[in-house]
Amino acid sequence: MNSHPKIDPSSADVASLGGSGPVGGLKRWLSGAGLLFWLCVVVPTTLAIVYFGVLASDVYISESRFVVRSPKKPSVSGVGMLLETAGFSNGSDEMRAAQGYISSRDALRALDGDGLARRAWGNDSIFILNRFDPFGLDGSFEELFLYYDDKVAVDFDSETGIATMMVRAFTPQDAQVMNRRLLERAEALVNQLNDRSRGDLVRYAExxxxxxxxxxxxxxxxxxxxxxxxxxxxxxxxxxxxxxxxxxxxxxxxxxxxxxxxxxxxxxxxxxxxxxxxxxxxxxxxxxxxxxxxxxxxxxxxxxxxxxxxxxxxxxxxxxxxxxxxxxxxxxxxxxxRQRAYVERVALPSRPDDSMEPLRIRGILSTLIAGLVAWGVLSMLLAGVREHKD
The missing domain is CATH 1.10.287 (Helix Hairpins)
Known part of the structure; x- marks a missing residue:
C-alpha cells in the first residue's frame, strides 16, 4: 500500500499567495485588505505622490515688511516707543488703509495694468491645476481677483506696527516684481491720503x-x-x-x-x-x-x-x-x-532662491494619514453592519 505524502493546506495557501517572506506577507495583507483599502489609501496616496512629486509647480514667496510713520500720533508699544524717541509713531489708520488697499480690486488693477498678473499666474509652464484659468474658459477679472486673494496676503501686527506682505508666484522674478509694485502702490495711496488730509484741513480753514x-x-x-x-x-x-x-x-x-x-x-x-x-x-x-x-x-x-x-x-x-x-x-x-504720514520699508521685497510651496512631503503624508483614518472608520462601520445582519 502506497503511502502518499500529506499536503499541508497552509503551505498551499502560502504558495498560492506568492510564497513566504515579507513580500508574500505584504501581498496577503493587501489581498485581505480588500477594495476599501485601495480606494481610501492606496489610490489617493499614489495620486498625491504623483501630484506633489512630479506635477505640482514650485511656488516662490516674496516677502516685504513696512510701517507707516506719522509725526502726530502717539505710540503704544516697545517699537512704537523707540520710534517715538525720533519724533515719530505708527500711523495705524494709514496702515489699515494700505492693508485694505492691497487686498482690494484696485490694487489688482494696478498690478495687472500691463498684464503682469495674468502672465505670472496663467502661463503654460505652470501645471494646469495650479495656473489661473487653466482651460481658458473664464478669464474674467472677478475670477482673477479670487485667484489674487489666494496669492497675496498682508498681515498687520498691531503691537509692533509692522505689516508683512507675501506674494506667491511661480518664478522668483515674478514674485519680487509683483511685491515691489504692490508696495509702491500702497505707498502712493498713503501719500494720496496724506495730501488729501492736508488739503482738506487748509481748505476748511480758508x-x-x-x-x-x-x-x-x-x-x-x-x-x-x-x-x-x-x-x-x-x-x-x-x-x-x-x-x-x-x-x-x-x-x-x-x-x-x-x-x-x-x-x-x-x-x-x-x-x-x-x-x-x-x-x-x-x-x-x-x-x-x-x-x-x-x-x-x-x-x-x-x-x-x-x-x-x-x-x-x-x-x-x-x-x-x-x-x-x-x-x-x-x-x-x-x-x-508738519503732518506727513509715509511708508517706511523695514524689509525690501525679497527674491526667493528656493520654492517654499507646495509642502510635498507634508502633502503626501497628510494624504496617507487621512486615507488610513478614513479606511479605519469605514472598516469599523462596515464590520458593524455585517455583525448587525448576522
Whole structure:
C-alpha cells in the first residue's frame, strides 16, 4: 500500500499567495485588505505622490515688511516707543488703509495694468491645476481677483506696527516684481491720503476765513450806512461833547443870572439889564436845544445810540471771528506742513532662491494619514453592519 505524502493546506495557501517572506506577507495583507483599502489609501496616496512629486509647480514667496510713520500720533508699544524717541509713531489708520488697499480690486488693477498678473499666474509652464484659468474658459477679472486673494496676503501686527506682505508666484522674478509694485502702490495711496488730509484741513480753514470776511464786511457796511443815515460818527462820543457844551452853557447861564440879580439890586435902571435878560434867554434856548440833541427826541443821540451799539457789537464780533479764522488758517497751514504720514520699508521685497510651496512631503503624508483614518472608520462601520445582519 502506497503511502502518499500529506499536503499541508497552509503551505498551499502560502504558495498560492506568492510564497513566504515579507513580500508574500505584504501581498496577503493587501489581498485581505480588500477594495476599501485601495480606494481610501492606496489610490489617493499614489495620486498625491504623483501630484506633489512630479506635477505640482514650485511656488516662490516674496516677502516685504513696512510701517507707516506719522509725526502726530502717539505710540503704544516697545517699537512704537523707540520710534517715538525720533519724533515719530505708527500711523495705524494709514496702515489699515494700505492693508485694505492691497487686498482690494484696485490694487489688482494696478498690478495687472500691463498684464503682469495674468502672465505670472496663467502661463503654460505652470501645471494646469495650479495656473489661473487653466482651460481658458473664464478669464474674467472677478475670477482673477479670487485667484489674487489666494496669492497675496498682508498681515498687520498691531503691537509692533509692522505689516508683512507675501506674494506667491511661480518664478522668483515674478514674485519680487509683483511685491515691489504692490508696495509702491500702497505707498502712493498713503501719500494720496496724506495730501488729501492736508488739503482738506487748509481748505476748511480758508472757507472759514472767507465766511468771516464776508460777515465782517457786511457788519462794517451796515455800520457805515447807519452813520451816513443818522449823520453821526459815534453817538456816545458826540453825546459826551454835547454834555460838555451844555455844562458850559449852564455855567454861563448861572453867571448871567447872578449878574442880573446883582445889577437889579444895585441899579434897577442900569441899561445892561435888558442885555443880560436877552443873554439869559439865549442861553436857556441853547441849553434846551443841546439837551434835545442829546435826548428827548426821535433824532437825538440817545435814540440812535442803541442801534449804533448793536451794529458796533456785531462789527466787533465779526472782527473777532475774522481774527480767530485767520489764526486757525495759519495753524492749519503749519499743521499741514508738519503732518506727513509715509511708508517706511523695514524689509525690501525679497527674491526667493528656493520654492517654499507646495509642502510635498507634508502633502503626501497628510494624504496617507487621512486615507488610513478614513479606511479605519469605514472598516469599523462596515464590520458593524455585517455583525448587525448576522
Amino acid at each position: 472757507r472759514e476765513v472767507m465766511e468771516a470776511q464776508g460777515r465782517a464786511r457786511t457788519a462794517a457796511l451796515a455800520l457805515a450806512s447807519f452813520r451816513n443815515r443818522a449823520g453821526v460818527i459815534d453817538p456816545e462820543r458826540q453825546a459826551s461833547v454835547q454834555l460838555q457844551m451844555i455844562s458850559k452853557l449852564q455855567d454861563e447861564l448861572i453867571g448871567a443870572r447872578m449878574q442880573l440879580l446883582q445889577l437889579s439890586a444895585a441899579a434897577s435902571e442900569n441899561p445892561q439889564l435888558p442885555l443880560l435878560k436877552v443873554r439869559i434867554t439865549g442861553l436857556q434856548r441853547a441849553i434846551e436845544e443841546q439837551m434835545g440833541a442829546v435826548a428827548g427826541s426821535s433824532g437825538s443821540l440817545s435814540a440812535t445810540a442803541a442801534q449804533y451799539q448793536r451794529l458796533q457789537v456785531e462789527r466787533e464780533f465779526a472782527d473777532r471771528q475774522l481774527s480767530a479764522a485767520l489764526a486757525t488758517l495759519q495753524d492749519a497751514r503749519n499743521e499741514a506742513r
